[in-house]
Amino acid sequence: MKRNVIVFIGCLLLVQVLFAQADTVLNRYKQYLFRTFEVSDDAGQLQASLSSEGRWSDIDYNDQERGGWKPLLHLKRLRQLAYAYVNPQSKFYHQTQTLQSIELALSDWLQHRYKCPNWWHNEIGVPQQMRDIVILIGPSLSPTQLQGALEILGQYRIQSNSTGANLTWTADLGLHYGLLTKDSALVQKCRNLLVNEIKITTVDGVQPDYSFHQHDKRLQMYQYGAAFLKENVRLAWELRETALAFPKEKINVLTDFLLEGWQWMARGINTVPGTMDRSASRKNALHSPDVRELLPFFIELAPEKKTELASIANHQNGHGALSGFRYYPYSDFAAYQQPDFSLFVKTISTRTQVTESINSENLKGRLLNSGDAYLIHDGQEYFNLMPAWNWNYLPGITSFGGADKIIRKDFAGSVTDGKTGLTSMDYVLANKDGSAFISAKKSWFCYGNTVVCLVADLKGQNVDSAYTAMDQSRWRSAVTVNKESNMLAEGNHHIRHIKWVHHNNFVYVPLGNATADVRLQSVTAKWSDINTSEPNEPVKEKIFMPLLLHKNLSRVQSFGYIAAFCKTPAEASCIAKNPGCKILRNDSTCQVVSFTDGSLMAAFFGPGVVAFKGGRLSVTKPCLLLLKDGKLYASDSLQSNDSVRVQLNNKVYDVQLPANGFSTKGLSLK
Known part of the structure; x- marks a missing residue:
């Protein structure tokens, strides 16, 4: 009996503490909105264009689009008006007319309670907007309107099978609903759900390599991963130093996710379609890595990481860059960062999923996650270029006419x-019914300012010709081929014996006797062609597309090219003459490249041997090797939890390979 009384008193005290701190948390959320939401003069135009019924004439309130559902814009505008009304920096601060417009627009929503065929908008998107509206201007609303607004917020649903970002979204809403309605049990439940979801996992969420999955084994770094990171950092900041505070180990997971994963998959604020799957078809999506407004809150949560977090801010402000190579084996993604450029490669295996196209998004992206490789210097190479892309020629892929899908190996x-x-x-890569396909071995070797791209054992089944897109980027400067004076005009240029092509700080150097098409095109396109939720207005772009052409695929072919950062055609010519690397083998057994300092990189597709200047190297099974500075690094490309016997000249090394695809630590060869 005594124990029950103690438990009851403890629970009662906790409830009282939560109630006392509810205003603190809600006020912090309001502060967060003030610090991250800009004051806009659009509020005047929004008031002027609002009808007497509380609607805006340019919104289709009958829209049934699953992705960019039009009626949600009504609530976004209402939120904008609410912010203008309560922000002392706004000229609409506490203006009677502004409050009347808010009440009118809110009444319309409460009367009609618009519904979308996509559950996400009804249970997450709409409640998110209404939460902000209530927290901003709840005290200024009538009791009836406040109750109605809380009912809209109460549309959130925490599903028993929710994971990752979806759980974060709904539990976040539930927590604030509980704070607003004084439901301490709900607040505690939602806080615990949020905390428990911040973990390293192999289902939806943060992976052991600090990539992010949602919708199965699918890399969704800057869509669902963005929601997970940004919402949880904001929540942790709201709840800090209260009874609901996130444990330090959870803050550490978020910090590591940012430092070890997030910042490496982008160059500053710029990322590539390979990191974000279907959301790459959304306007401005390739700037989703931008966390500059979040970093001050992050620093308050993790002051011991202030230096590292400040470095991210510098990079995202265009000062400096990362340097190094990172691989994310749980997502089949590689990032190579240098002071002047970045390379991002999205491969695929039986351990990861093909791209998704749902809610009428990513309508042309069937070949994403198929070895697409992107070179970035300043971020304008691909930003908002997606509507104008020819999606059959994604940067880096080897393909053929009629190709429809990647076959995972x-x-x-x-x-x-x-x-x-x-x-x-x-x-x-196969056509739709699988009756025609091409197969090959593909590798990217990254060293200094150089990327060596090798394709071996290319052959076709019912396919006679194919191509490799060395790039497909925005045409921004002169395009020079083979010699400094040979600048190309707009058009399709068929070039035999191509030696090199230079454009916008990059040179592409085909290896051997190659034939290429260099396409320089002006393109008019629409965002709605790739995502029905996006604008239908035409956009004009200019495209640079250098293609290597492959004929007679009944005969096995092996080839490659070098991509390197260089500022001028003169530098390009020098690199073509002396690339600083040597191709030792490029066939069905292995692809091996050595560099001028003696470093050697090798992809073995089975047991094999290769001779090089330093001697002879052999392996007993498929693996990837790097010999550098007297050390051996190895990884298991099959993730089979096995070992490999490596023989270097007369020395034999039995190397246990990590089961998860990570590289071994350097093994001394001395």
Whole structure:
């Protein structure tokens, strides 16, 4: 009996503490909105264009679009008006007319309670907007309107099977609903759900390599991963130093996710479609890595990481860059960062999923996650270029007319010492019914300012010709081919014996006797062609597309090219003459490249041997190797939890390979 009384008193005290701190948390959320939401003069135009019924004439209130559902814009505008009304920096601060417009627009929503065929808008998108409206201007509303607004917020649903970002979204809403309605049990439940979801996992959420999955084994770093990171950092900041505070170990997970994953998959604020799947078809999506407004809150939560977090801010403000190689084996993604450029490669295996196209998004992106490789210097190479892309020619892919899907294979991985590295995959691309396909081995070797791209054992089944897109980026400067004076005009240029092509700080150097098309095109396109929720107005772009052409695929072919950062055609010519690397083998057994300092990188697709200047190297099974500075690094591209016997000249090394695709620590060869 005594124990029950103690428990009851403890619970009662906790409830009282939560109630006392509810205003603190809600006020902090309001502060967060003030610090991250800009004051806009649009509020005047929004008031002027609001009808007497409380609607805006340019919104289709009958829209049934699952993605960019039009009626949600009504609440976004209402939120904007609410912010203008309560912000002392706004000229609409506490203006009677502004409050009347808010009440009128809110009444319309409460009367009609618009519904979307997509559950996400009804249970997350709409309640999110209404939460902000209530927290901003709840005290200024009539009791009836406040009750109605809380009912809209109460549309959130915490599903028993929710994970990752979806759980974060709904539990966040539930927590604030509980704070607003004085429901301490709900507040505690939602806080616990939020905390428990901040973890390293192999289902939806933060992976052991600090990539992020949602919708199965699918890399969604800057869509669902963005929601997970940004909402949880904000929540942790709201709840800090209260009875609901997130434990320090959870803050550490968020910090590591940002430092070890997030910042490496972007160059500053710029990322590539390979990191974000279907959301790459959304306007401005490639700037989603931008966390500059979040970093001050993060620093308050993790002051011991202030230096590292400030470095991210510098990079995102265009000052400095990361340097090194990172591989994310749980997502088949490689990032190579240098002071002047970045390379991002999205491969695929039986351990990861193909791209998704739902809610009428990503309508042309069927070949994403198929070895697409992107070169970025300043971020304008691909930003908002997606509508104008020819999606059959994604940067880096080897393909053919009629190709429809990637066939996932077991072999995919990377090896690295943290500074340099290679990534490799077994490659099969097929048409829709599988009656025609091409197969090859593909690898990218990263060293200094150079990326060596090798394709071996290319052959076709019912396919006679194919191509490799060395790039497809925005045409921004002169395009020079083979010699400094040979600048190309707009058009399709068929070039035999191409030696090099230079454009906008990059040179592409085909290896051997190659034939290429260099396409320089002006394109008019629409965002709605790739995402029905996006604008239908035409946009004009200019496209640079250098293609290597492959004929007679009944005969096995092996080839490659070098991509390197260089500012001028004169530098390009020098790199073509002396690339600083040597291709030792490029066939169905292995792809091996050596560099001028003696470093060697090798992708073995089975047992094999290769001779090089330093001697002879052999392996007993498929693996990836890096020999550098007297050390051996290895990884298991099959993730089979096995070991490999490596023989270097007369010395034999039995190397246990990490089961998860990570590289071994350097093994001394001395």
